Amino acid sequence: MPSRSTAGAVTADRGRAAARRVGVVRAVLLLGVFGVTLGGLHTILEGVVWWILSILLCAIVFGAGLVVRAVLPTRILLGRILSPLVGIAAASLAIIIRFSADVSAWGFVPTPETIERFQKLVRDAGYSITWQNVPANADEPISFVLALGVAALAVVAEIFAFSLRLPALVGLPLAAIFLVPGITPEGATDGWFFAGSALAYLALLLAERPKKFLPAIAVGSIAVVSGLILPGILPSTEITVTSSGLGPSVSTGVNPMIRLGDDLREKEKHVALTYSTVSGVPEYLRLVEVSNFYSNRWGPTQPYLDPDNRPNEFPRPPGLAVDVLTKREVTYVHVANLLSPWLPVPYPASSVIGLDGSWQYLPASFTVASNQTLARGQNYTVSSMKLLPTPEQLLAAGTRVPSGLSDYLALPPDTPAIIADTAKTVTERARGNYEKAIAIQEFLRSAPFQYSETAPVADGYDGTGVEYVAAFLEQHRGYCIHFASAMAVMARELGIPSRIIVGFQPGHLKNGDDNGRKLFEVTTADLHAWPELYFSGIGWVRFEPTPSRGSVPEYARQSAAGVPPVTVPGSDPANPATRDTEGGRPQLDAGPTVARWLTSGDSTAWIIVGGTLAGLIALILLPAMMRSARRRGRLRALKSGSGTAASAWHEILESAEDIGIIVGETLTPRDVVARLERVRGMSGAGSDALARILDAVEREEFGRPPAVAAAAPKPELARDLTEVLSRLAGSVDSGTRMRAALLPPSLVQRARRVVARFA
Amino acid sequence: MAQATDSVDFASFHALTGKILRGVETVIDGKREAVELALTTVLAEGHLLIEDVPGVGKTMLAKALARSIDCTVSRIQFTPDLLPSDVTGVSVFNQGRGEFEFKRGPVFANLVIGDEINRASPKTQSALLESMEEGQVSVDGVTYPLARPFTVVATQNPVEMEGTYPLPEAQRDRFMVRISMGYPDDLAELAMLKRRELSSPLDALTPVVSLQQLSDMIAMVRGIYVSEAVEQYAVSIAQETRRDRELRLGASPRATLHLVRAAKARAALDGREFVLPDDIDALAVPVLGHRLIASARVAGAGSAFQSNSLADIIHRIVAATPVPLGAGASA
Structure with missing residues (x-):
């Protein structure tokens, strides 16, 4: 049987050679490198689901390569060409099944609807990325874009490692992953993950070339070092934006509350915008309404933007009766590098003109937002009506609350009792909602309450949950978020509809003028949060419970005529709390690492890590x-x-x-x-x-x-x-x-x- | 015929074939494989084509095989002027009886040795080959059955030698097995010289198998079991030759039939009552080699001994055809 003997001499060596050609070890190492490197993205993305999805995609791409090379044992060249192609096909299939099974034929055959879905996901991802702060929630659109990116990088790595047999070049896609946190505003590269990924990468280089140890080390070191340096020298998005002459960027995202403290603590101030008013009087500029509780934390509602709500004409402000005096004001706003989907506008606006792009107002909050463009660089003119309710009118509102405002009265079920108790004690002698509101405002503005941007962080109650409000009421130190949310929650406890507005306090007079008008400059240090309370017949009315910040409106000022006096036990109106200046900036920016995460005492972390490890071993x-x-x-x-x-x-x-x-x-x-x-x-x-x-x-x-x-x-x-x-x-x-x-x-x-x- | 297997058991089959092989090998030195293939062909009721340059013992092999079996043997030396009637026989007028009488030609024998078959005209060639296929001869409207068993052992010189008419593929297809003798190695050649100093060893050869025994052995070979898996394997190989790009002409269905029948004989010679894929593998080149035509690119190497490159192609096809084996995953 000569036909068989020609294929004869087969030894275990040849078998090992075959396994090496298929590249099982290399593929597993590659998967490990990607796993660690992608893990480094935890500084900009929340949760672990996105990581699992990404690693699965990598496994699919590398696995497809293995299968192709195993199936084509004799056609090495064909295998090298086919394996990335099959990897692309397999990853595409997985992405289609994961993101568009419901609109694809049989769950995996793309239809025109699938394409539409993908276009929508990419578009939504753009909004989601701008609207969210880091670490961002890896929602469907972000996961989709991430999946596309990871699949593409995995295919590139597959080509480098197997098709071209240049595993050292895998460093390039890895560096691309590392660049992501580097160019994301506020994103930080996690050193631990970087080191881990560098080690895994070196292992990949060494695993199959023990004889070429030195060259591997050299190539690897170059790649690692360039990975470290590249993010530093590459222009980040902030610098790119600066080149438009708008100055350093200030980003807000969808929930500016989370970042507000950081922005305030930032020593370096960035100009957010400048404005001038016809009357020459400075104004509060509102960005976003925060009125809902998610579990027990404050958060803005994901806005529904009706294309018909164009801001060139606003409706009448909600709840405003005709007898309330208003003063017309025109504000000229020049936004600098404010990366915000929300437009800074005074309340209540009646029209905004001169905007670029598509903007819509939200009828309930009178905020203006866009899901296609950002506030930066906008120059626009806002007509607004300054509300001038008299104390009498506010008093007359009594305790009446119109229906339809229940959302503004909702409180989480586990709201600590101290809030309601304090609210009741403070407003013991007050009659009507107006007097109660004044009492709470004065209570918060007086000693022992102190303005401090650092104390809540140091003592661990820097957050927007109700439990932090309780802690703040005990510790008496905090910044605008704490004062605003304390007043809002206390108001709700007393049955007064309330909401928090995040925006800018009026800012400072700037040298120079705007067509003859006084020019005001608003910086990151002017970011502010304040409560608005609802009064029947008047609507939403601003209060200022934060000591040393902003300005108390006329109708809420103790010194003003007609405003009911309040006496808060232990308060000393003559000695308002001063800004806390002691203490350095807390070391907060180290960013979460697995170690920190594990030592946070959260047992779910252990369960997740343990479960992941057990799953990996299995x-x-x-x-x-x-x-x-x-x-x-x-x-x-x-x-x-x-x-x-x-x-x-x-x-x-x-x-x-x-x-x-x-x-x-x-x-x-x-x-x-x-x-x-x-x-x-x-x-x-x-x-x-x-x-x-x-x-x-x-x-x-x-x-x-x-x-x-x-x-x-x-x-x-x-x-x-x-x-x-x-x-x-x-x-x-x-x-x-x-x-x-x-x-x-x-x-x-x-x-x-x-x-x-x-x- | 189905019961014929009883008349010869494996032991006596083995003893008889052993005797034949040993006898033939006293004449043909060092060509065990060729001798076995020749015997395989006889047992499988096929016809044998021995192709090689002159003087390597083609005719000797045919004669030795004929001598070993006690049956009628005839020999036809094919020449360009040989007529079809010289092969099949002719009707002559018997004046005494006043009628035509058929005079049987040399084809009426159990073993017909056709020497240098490719030297005859195509017309004469086809006369023999038609009788091979049909097992009968028709002359002047009368059909005469040929003897049973009936085997033609034809020899031929490589086609490009002078004065040859190459066998058309349709006629090559009638031969079950084609073997090439090849030159003997130096030891075998030396042994041959010594043995023939005094007399021809062929003369010493006596029949070891009777005609009845041969018929029984043939019947036993017919009863050898061929599993569906092996049949499938043979069919796969044949199909593959028809698809292969290096082949202009693939194996005919008759080739598949011959392959399986020869495999039965080989299994019996090996003492097995069933055919293995290995039998098919071993017989692929001898059975298929002379029927396939390589495409022009491959044939260019040397048309006479294209068998070499053809053998390579067949080896490649056989080596690439999966051997059917039960899944065996579960009971």
Whole structure:
């Protein structure tokens, strides 16, 4: 049989060479490198679901490459070309199934609707990225863009590592991942993940080129160092924006409350905008309304922007009766580098003109937002009506609350009792909502309350949840967020509709003028939050509970005529709290690391990390378990009599394949035996056992079928099989044995056959 | 015929074939494989084509095989002027009886040795080959059955030698097996010289198998079991030759039939009662080699001994065809 002998001399060496060509080890290392590197994105994305999705995509891309190279054992070049293509196809399929199964035919065939969905996701991702602060919630659109990016980078890595055989270049896609936090405003590169990823990368370089140790180190070091330096020297988006002459950027995002403290603590002030008014009087400029509780934290509603609500004409402000005096004001606003989807406008605006892009007002809050453009660089003119309610009118509002404002009265169920208790104590002697509001404002503006941007951080109550409000009422120190949310929550406890507005306090007079008008400059230090309370017949009215910030409106000023006096126990109106200047800036910006996360005492962190580790280990052991279950099942079947000689034969074939002996399906059983008998240690009893199995399988497969199907147990066949398997395992070194057990190539072959059967 | 297997058991089959092989090998030195293939062909009721340069023992092999079996043997030396009636026989007028009488030609024998078949005109060639296929001869509207068993052992010189009419592919297809003798190695050649110093060893050869025994052996070979898997394997190989880009002409269905029948004989010679894929593998080149035509690119190397490159192609196809084996995944 010359045809067989030509394919003859096969040794374990060739098997190992085949495994190396397929690149199992390299692919696993590559997956590890990507896993660690993508983990570094935790500084800009919340949760772990996005990471799992990304790593799955990487696994799909690299796995597809492995399968292609395993399926094309002789066509190496074709395999190199095909593997990235198949990787792209597999990743695309996975992305389609994950993001558009409901609009795709059979769940995975793209339809025009799928394309529309993807376009929408990309568009939404743009908004989502601008509207969110870091760490951002990895919502559907962001996950989609991330998935696209990760899949693309994985394919690039696959091409570098396998098609071009230049694993060192994998550093390029890795550096691209590292650049993401670097160019994201406020994003920080996590040093631990960087170091881990660099190590994993070096391991990848060294794993398969032990002989070229020095060059690998050199190439790796260059890549690592450039990875470190590149983010530093590449222009970040902030600098890019600055080049438009608008100054350093100030970004707000969808929930400016979260960042407000950071912006205030920032020593360096950035100009957010300048404005002038016709009357020359400075104004509060509102950005966003914060009125809802999410679980127990304040948060803005994701706004529904009705395209018909164009801000060139606003409706009448909600709740405003005709008898309230208003004063018309015109404000000219020049926004600098404010990366905000919200437009700074005074309340209540009646028209905004001169805007670029599509902007809409929100009828409830009178805020102006866009989901397509940002406030930066806008120059516009706002007509507004300054509300001048008299104390009498406010008093007359009494305790009446019109219906339809229940959203502004909602409180989380676990609101600490101290808030309601304090509110009741403070407003003991007050009649009507107006007097109560004044009482709360004065209570918060007086000692022992102190303005401090750092104390809440240092004492761990810097947040927007109700429990932080309670802590603030006990600690008496905080900044605008705390004062505003304390007043808003207390007002709700007393049945007064309330909301928090985040925006800018009036800012400072600036040298120079705007067409003859006084010019005011608003910086990041002017970011502010204040409460608005609702009074029947007047509508939403601003209060200023934060000491030393902003200005108290006329109708809420103790010194003004008609405003009811309040006496708060222990308060000293003559000595308002002063801004806390002691203490340095707290070390907050280190950014969360896994270590910090784990030491935070949050047991869910341990559960997640433990579960992930257990899952990873299970994943690593999965092929070994599948393979071993198969072997045990065959032996059991043979012993019980239900097994066939063919099953014993396949077990031998697969075991040989696992240790790198190539026994393709084109070989006859005799060819295979001829090959296996050359294996070291396959002599004597092993050879005899092999011959008996061969005889059994030939009789069973090709012989005349017996008249009566004999299902007799074949313990001797099981014994022979065990003998042959142990000889096979004994013929290779322990390393090969380990690899054969953990990553049995026969599983891939088997999967390939299954696929071929269906294809 | 189905019961005929009973008349010869494996032991006596083995003993008889052993005797034949040993006898023939006293004449043909060092050509075990060729001798076995020749016997395989006889047992499978096929016809044998021995192709090689003159003087390597083609005719000797045919004669030795004929001598070993106690059956009627005839020999036809093909020449360009040989007529079809010289092969099949001719009707002559018997004046005594006043009627035409058929005079049987040399083809009426159990073993017909056709020497240098490619030296005869195509017309004469086809006369023999038609009788090979049909097992009968028709002359003047009367059909005469040929003897049973009936085997033609034809020899031919490589086609580009002078004065040859190459066998058309349709006629090559009628031969079950084509073998090439090849030159003997130096030891075998030396042994041959010594043995023939005094007399021809052919003369010493006596029949070891009777005609009845041969018929029984043939019947036994027919009863050898061929599993569906092996049939499928043979069909796959044949199909692949038809698809292969290096081949202009693939294997005919008759070739597949011959392949399986020859494999049965080989299995029986090996003492097995069923055919293995290995039998198919081993016989692929001898059975298919002379029927396939390589595409121009491959054939360019040397048309006479294109068998070499054809053998490579067949080896490649066989090596790439999966051996059918039960899944064996579960009971």
